[in-house]
Structure formats: C-alpha cells, structure tokens
Amino acid sequence: MNPTVASSLPFLILIVPLIGFFLNGVVIPLASGGITKTKPTISGGIATFAMAVSFVLAVQAFFQLSSNSTALEYTGFRWIDFGNLSISLNLRIDRLSSLMTMIITGIGTLIHFYSISYMSHEKGVARFFAYLNLFCFAMLLLVLSDNLLFLFFGWEGVGLCSYLLISYWYEEEANADAARKAFLVNRIGDLGFVLGMCVLYVQLGTLNFAEMMARISPTAAIGLLSLAGVLLFFASTGKSAQFPLYVWLPDAMAGPTPVSALIHAATMVTAGVYLFARMAFLFELSPELMTIVSYTGALTALLGGILALAQTDIKKVLAYSTVSQLGFMFLALGVGAYQTAVFHLMTHAFFKALLFLGAGSVIHGCDGEQDMRKMGGLAKSMPITFVTMLLGSAAIVGLPIFSGFFSKDEILYMALGAPRGNWILFGAGLVAAFLTGVYTIRMLTQTFWGPSKAGIHGHESAWIMTLPLVILAVLATFGGFLGIPHEIGTWFGVEHSHLLNAWLDPVVQQVNVAGESAPLPELAVSGIAVAVAIFGLIAGRTFLKNISFENSPLLSRLFVGQHFMDTFYASWVVAPLYWMSRHIIQTFESGFMGNIGGWIGVGSTWSGERLRLTQSGDIQLSMLSIVTGLAFVVGILIIWVAV
C-alpha cells in the first residue's frame, strides 16, 4: 500500500462542522433563552463559518495531495480491540476523499450561506443549522473514514440527518410521513450494508480498505465476496436512490429546499457512488454483478426521466431528475468507468445544487408556491435566478462547453465503448438524455416564460441567495473543463487534458476501458448526444409545453399520481405486512398470548387444590417423605456405583 503521511488535517476537517453543530444545537439556544428565539443571522453565520473553515482546510489538504499522491492519515483512538478485530477511528484523505471533501464542504458552504436568507422567516433556525452541520459532519465521516465500519457510521448518520431535516416542518403530517418513508427505505438498504460488512469481515478478517484490498487477491472464496458485493450494491440502491429503492427521494422534497440541495448535490445520494469507487476492487470480482449494476443504472435513468416529465411541483421535477442522473452514474460504475462516475458526481453536484437553490429562490420569490402551473413569466421579475437556472439547465441537458456535456457524454461513450458496455445501455442512456432535455425545458417554460399567472408575480431574492447561485452557475458552466476528452485535448496540443482522470489515477482506475474497441469515436458519441439533447429541448418546447397530464387518464396513471413502485410497494409489501400483523394480532396475540395468563392461573389453582393435600401439617408424613426421598437417592447411587 502507498505510504502515508501523518496529518491532523482530516481530523480538523471533520471536527469543525461538529463544533458548529454543538454551538447551534446547545450553546446558542441556551444563550438566547430558548431555541425559538435564535436568530437566523447568528446561527446561520456560525454554521456557514464552520463549513467555510472546513472548506479552507479541505483546500489545504487538496494542495498537499496535488504535490504527490501520498494519502494524509490521522490516527485516532482505537475503538474496538477484540481478538482479531481491531477497529480504530482512523481518518484518511487520499485523492478520491479529497475530491469528495471539496464537494461536500464547498457546496455545503454555499448552501449554508443561502439558507441564512431562505430560512430568515422561520422561528428557531438554530435547530435547522445544527442539523445541516451534523449532516455535513456525517457525510465527511463517510468519505474520510479508512475502514468500512466508520464509513457505515457516516452512512447511518446521513440517514438520520435526512430524517431530521425532511421532517423539519414536523407539524404537518405529510412531512413526517415523508421523513419516515425515507428513513425506512434507507434502513432496508442498510441491512444489506451490515450483512455485506459481516461477510467481508468473515472472509477477510478486516474492515480497513487498504488491508481488504491487499488481502482480496489471493482469496479463493470469490463466491462469498461476490455476495458481499451484491449486499453492498443493495445498500447503495437505497442510499443513492436506485431502482427499486428510489421511492424515498421524491418524497424527501417535503423538507426545506436547501436541504434538498444538500441531499441531492453534496451529500447522501453520492454516498453509494463513493462506496463503489472506494470498493472497486471488491465489485470488480464479479462481472455479473456489474452487469446488473449497469442495467439497474440504465433503468433508473429512464424511469427517473419519464417520471420527471409529468410532475407539477418544481422540486419534484428536480427530484426525479436526480434519480435519473444517479442512474447515469451507476450506469458508468457498472461498465467499470469509476472515474467517469465520480466526474459526473462532481458536475451533477454543481448543476443540481444550482437548480435546487434556483428552485428555492423561485419558491421564495413566489411566497412558498411550488406548483409550476401557477407560475409563469418569472424571467422578468427574477433575472438573476432566471439566468443562473438557464445555465444550470444547459449543464444538465449537456449542451457543449457546459459541465454536463463532458461528464454525460463520457458516460455515454463508456456505455458504448467499454467491454461491458453495449448498444442497449448506450441507447437507454441516449433516451434518458433526450428525456432530460424534455423535462428541463418544460420546467423552464412553465416557470419563467409565458404569461404571468394571476396572483404570482415573483420578486428577486436577496443577494445572500443570489450570490451562491452565481458561484454555482460559474462552476456548473466551467466545471466540465476538468475532464476534457483526450481527443479534444490533442487539438490544442495538451497531453493530459482529462485532469480528473489524472487526479484519480493513483486511487481508483478505470477498469477495462479500452477506447480503441469502441464502435464509435468519442466525438461522434458527443455529437449524437448533443443532437439528441437539442431534439429533446425542441420537442419539449414545441409539443409538451401545454400538455397537461391530468386530463389524460392513461398518462396520468402512468406518470403522475400513482408511481409504479409506490403502488407496487403498497400492494405487495405494505398490504401483506398489515394483513400479517392483523392476523397475528387476532390469532396469536389475543388468542394465545392473551389467554396464557388465564391458563397459568387456572393451572395453578387446579394443581394447588391437589398439592395442598400433601401439606397436611402432619410432621410424620413430612418425615416419611424425607426418608422415602433419601432412600430413593441412596438407591440410585447404589445402583449407579454397582453398574
């Protein structure tokens, strides 16, 4: 394994948001006399400052890593030392963690800053900012841990924080339900994580990434390790909202908009992709599993795109769009293009954070209205939001020079060119890219163009909200230049144009990607993808602009209300569970458990009636029993000794 350098940077990056959480969760409420009296500016300022400090430290770690690829390691305390099992809180920043840390803290800082204004009308925002800090802390623990167990703590931590934040407005039943749904669905996936971790420990005797990697090659028991891979993939489908466990993500829109941005862009859903990139050595053992992963990703990308078409809530469009984009990432992971998946993770973090914060700005400007049908013509009243959203949309659709263009085209190219890729995956990716164009233009059209609807005029948000939008718009526009394809790079005489791949090479490689075997060159793929995306834009602008899905019973059943998976779960999981519970209550609980007490009473009375006769109080009867018992025991002993 690579030598490491001892450093306290990982610890500091991790601990600063936790301090922010402590200040906002305990100190500020005490100081201001109750959590409802906390001020957004103070609480938000502290939380933002904590994230900014963390970001500066992350940048410092980034520069240390850029000189050489030696990982920075912080040795914490030893937590479990039991037989062969030794687990320590050791943190470690290598180039993959460093990239993730920069995304989490960088975008996290912007979202925190934005929230100061977005949440300014709320009471008791200290709670909100404390949760946000805790969320970032859990996510940082996830990416900084050097072993699977502490990664799991971070994994559970983001699950918990998402629950707390989705139900931030917990007075409304629907929000609490959405939070519970997210929590339960995530738990189902997490079960796979725990089991996978057990299998890995039994097989390899360690949970440390570096040690696992070293021990995995000579191991013969490939079958069980593949099982661990399947279980971890299952865990990832829960956390990263893949088919069939994506259902929690659209409901997670019940939380405040900055939370959605945080969940979708910087934290949480990227955890599964990170896990795959981190554990690539394990997943690569089983090509069959990776085929399933790629098809799951393709299916999720299509499904998310289709469902995004018909949403009326601006945030739900973006939610399904995230599902679709995560599908792209898993498609890339499945064909072995780990670096490409991380690349798309990064660009997606930029433009999806931008789109969510833009949507938040729109909602804020329309006084809490989320229904796109009631909006329209907001381009004039909200110019900054409009322009930044336009740039973000261009990025997600994948128009040239915008960041999504580079990452998505690379995924499509890999889906075709990698040995595990094929025309089906490529075709699914193209259709999903087409759908991306359609739903994006539909969202923009309904929100910003056309006539203004009665009652909603919109007003531009304060600079605290627009500044993060502008910064993110710059990132979403130019972020793709970190991964310029090799072919374009050679035009300008640059040898290593794909900076991200060069950056990640020491940690995780592209597996089995031979560019020569691709049936189409990368530029041709890019051309097709852009053509399809523009076609999607035109189609969406022309045909879908005025289609209302509510009027068509077939379409609405397909797209709008009853999502297939929700219905499926309701009838095949929830309903049988209720049925079973009801029967258990009727037969076992009231029929058996309820009567057990009665039976005990009756049995005691019955036997007591009879046993009472032996307790006559006659001393000589007792004595006879003693002697008989003694004789019995002695007799047994004699026989025992004799035989």
Place this chain on the structure above:
Amino acid sequence: MSTATLLHILSAYLFCMGMLGLILRRNTIVMLMSIELMLNAVNLSFVTFARELAQLNGQVQVFFIITIAAAESAVGLSILINVYRSFGSIKTDHTTVMRS
C-alpha cells in the same frame, strides 16, 4: 463374621428402628427417644470405625454427639412442655393446626 461387621449391622438395625419409631409413633416423647436411639446408633458406628481403623477421631466425635444430644433433649423437652400447655396434648395428630 467379624465383630466389626456384626457391630455395623447392629448399628444399622438400631438406626432403622429409631427412624421407624420417629415416623410411626405419635407420642412426641417417644419420638425424642427414637432420635436418641438413632444418634446412639451412629455413635456405635463411629466407635466401631475408630476401632477398626485404629484412629481416635471417631471416638472424639462421639463425645461431641453425646454432648449435643444432651443439649438437644433439653431444648426438645422444654418445647414439649410449651406444646402441652398450648394444646393439652403432646400427640402429633392433636397438635396440627393446618387443615387438610
């Protein structure tokens, strides 16, 4: 048969007689006497073993038993006096208070 064996048989016989007397007789005084009989059967066994094994321990033990037995009889008889005062009888079938 050797003397020791005969003495052991005698000791066992006396012990069983004492036990039977304890179980079968209703008169508490006789029961106390039966206990004494059992104790003395044990004493006999002790001295026989002591003689057989040429060790003094058994004979020493007998002195303890005799002493304790004397004390026990004193306690037992004083209890009997109190029992007689409360029930007017010392027969065990008259002194039971639990209904069967």
